[in-house]
Amino acid sequence: MDWRIPLGAIDFGVEEEAAVLDVLRSRWLTMGGVTQAFESEFAASVGARHAIAVSNATAALHLACLACGLGAGDEVIVPSLSFVATANAVRYVGATPVFADITSEDDLTLSVESIRRCLTPQTRAIIVMHYGGYACDMTAILSLAQERDLFVIEDAAHADGSILEGRALGTWGQVGCYSFFSNKNMTTGEGGMLVTNDDGLAERLRILRSHGMTSLTWQRHQGHAWSYDVTAVGYNYRIDEIRSAIGRVQLTKLEHFNVQRAQIVNWYNEYLQELAPSLHIPFRSHPGESCHHIFPVLLPVGGDRPSFMEAMKAQRIQTSIHYPPIHTFSAYQGLYPMDGGLPVTEGVSRREVTLPLYPGLTQDEVLFVAQAVQRALHESAND
């Protein structure tokens, strides 16, 4: 499809190209010095004690669950309005995902009230997801977790560069998991990062990332070790030097990317309010500084979403949905307890459409999208 305005677009320059070439010419491709530099720069950027780079955020979530010791018989509270990896990670370790509802049509992050209703004696952890880069109510969630002695794992895949009360999202709970997939605010193609301030957790995460081995090929190459022990059944969830090199460059651009995204969201708010007042825009006044990963809007109640998205497509504008709720997927249906359902998640997810958002989208393009939305709303209402 030849989109006039795609949902997202990657912003790479000559800097990323040069960084990749440097790695190729160094002839050292697996995890080594470039990855170590990426990890320490990332840790510094979010203010965490440890950062551990991995192959993707799904691997990060899996390792976070393992490192926290979650397993069979444990319940982990998760949002259903998230990417499926948030809940899959819980299933990887044999624990039970328990789906909590979101707060409201203005705040699509986990409802603290709903989390409370999900608590049982088996609850061991909460995985929060900062939808669109907007912060969950971390103060309330952390105090609830402390009260009940629960781990808090942050799925910060949307939150590269988001801040709440001066503190980076992803650094509030015991472990934070970031994604550098192609459509995220900073990218390495595939990639992810774990952060934690806990030395013990960091050590377990490092070991589990690489087969449970006590030394890396890199350390042996450097002469720091010649053998190793295997202290756990680990995985190969390593990143590589090529991706880390791209990540280091992208990290230096992240703040600027996010400033551009914020500007674009301001234009959207202004134009849509004027041209499409029947549309509901969530997160209009939300605590913290979002990195604006996506721009979600809610169609009027009873609106015809497929026709709306078709009408946008006819104008060569790509839209998407975030998300079909996880509990409705075939692989999840009826498997887990869910007293009373998730009315807010279900209501919002039927109406949600995501509009294009990426650094470099111009003011004229935003106006063009807003005008297209106005037409699409009109056409989809007439059908």
Ligand SMILES: *Cc1c(COP(=O)(O)O)cnc(C)c1O
């Ligand atoms: C992208 C994403 C993930 C998975 O990230 P990968 O790096 O692609 O594994 C997990 N959770 C959420 C909310 C995401 O958006």
